[in-house]
Amino acid sequence: MYLSSTTRAEPWHRTPKGAAQVVAASVVVWAVAASVLYILVPGLDTFARLLVFAESVGLTMVACVMVLQRQRRLERLAAGTRWLLTGVIAIPTGYLLGHQIAFLVLGEPMRLVGHQPISLVPILFTVLVGGLGLRHFATREQLAREAAERAEAQRTAIEAQLRLLRTQLEPHMLFNTLANLRGLVREDADRAEAMIDRLIVYLRGTLAASDTESVPLSREFAQLRAYLEIMSFRMGPRLSYRLDLPVALEGVPVPPMLLQPLVENAIKHGLEPKVGPGRIEVIARATEAGIEIHVDDDGLGLPLPAHDPPQDDSPARPESPSYGLRHVRERLQAVYGPAARLELEQRQPTGARSAVFLPR
Structure with missing residues (x-):
């Protein structure tokens, strides 16, 4: 739909x-x-x-x-x-x-x-x-x-970029997660086992996403939950989260791994550098125009101007927030056209919001 x-x-x-x-x-x-x-x-x-x-x-x-x-x-x-x-x-x-x-x-x-x-x-x-x-x-x-x-070629190029993005991000995450597991195995075997289970769910979802053009929104949220649970193991009480997906929207098809860069940006650039606890919320809502999905955090806020990442021809670095945001925008444009968009805004008193708008 x-x-x-x-x-x-x-x-x-x-x-x-x-x-x-x-x-x-x-x-x-x-x-x-x-x-x-x-x-x-x-x-x-x-x-x-x-x-x-x-x-x-x-x-x-x-x-x-x-x-x-x-x-x-x-x-x-x-x-x-x-x-x-x-x-x-x-x-x-x-x-x-x-x-x-x-x-x-x-x-x-x-x-x-x-x-x-x-x-x-x-x-x-x-x-x-x-x-x-x-x-x-x-x-x-x-x-x-x-x-x-041309649209098909653009979509294929975007999907190729998605696979490249995964190969760049997953090893870094895997190495950090495995390093945490190494310490947990002796200190807390139950937590280590739970973390391994979450890692298996996350990797299975990532591999499955490579072979399909769309997934139900419920699977996209399940992937985010697995990722956030892994990150909560690593960050401990410094990270709390909430995922809110109405039952009526669970079967809506979306591009796989669409929200992942937004959540990673919120944690890596907003919550991890923050002193003290932080919270992230991913909320989906149906509107007359389509679907709105908000990724909210109470971290350090946007490191870039709130309206947009750089629009010049120089490529954003893989570790910069602009890299993931530009990638999400390009995928939205390739799949939905101009009717879909990604908006960023500062939250008060702290934090940032990434809002994805999908048309009917």
Whole structure:
């Protein structure tokens, strides 16, 4: 419902809105065509009759194109061949059938069209206007396909960056966790066993996230819980946390490991350097626009301006908070587009909030 995992846009002819826009545009185009023909060929017919014939032919042609573009046999052809074949079928069909529809509209008897010498002008004019229209549709489809391919390439690049980010962050976390385990094994075997269990859950979730494009929000929160429990073992009473996920949102799909960099930033740059206890809360809420997820902490606050990390071309260092935040923004853009966003703000009297907004 919320995750737009498909980067391929629905073709214009398969959406009611797109079809309605095409029909409306065709009405205008063929009205202009009738006006031009009336001016260029005086005495051909009255403007009212030309308008009826032009609209009948144009709308019949558009309907024929829509039907043909739904044929799976045509979809398997190359784009150029498919549109050429569509034109060969749609233009004559639109001309002949459209004239018969116009005769019905005008209340005149149906008759054969195109057999008189003067009919050559409207025939050529119909081929010209129809060909230009098909060219427009073909170009529009090509641009949409290229945009979808760019979006897919961007998504693939973002996912590759995610895997790279994991390889950079996990060894550091693993080494620190294993160092803590080494001391706990002799001092408190029960706590060491519990920490190992949490580590297994965390690593299993991380590996599973590498093989999928989306996970339920409940699994994302389970991953955060495993990570926070590991960190609470290391930091002791200095760290407390709360995760709040309504039951209605548990099955909502989200990109895997989306919230992890935000929680890591809150701990590493806000709570760990802080003297005394700290708290982090991750709260998800449904809104009219979609879902809001807040990552709140009462640490040292934002080390950067609250509105955004640096936007220059210089890459952020892996250990800097900008690195994780930029990565989250890029993933949101790649998966959801501009409707999703990440906002940062200072909390009073201390701390920071990272707010993720996901559209429906």
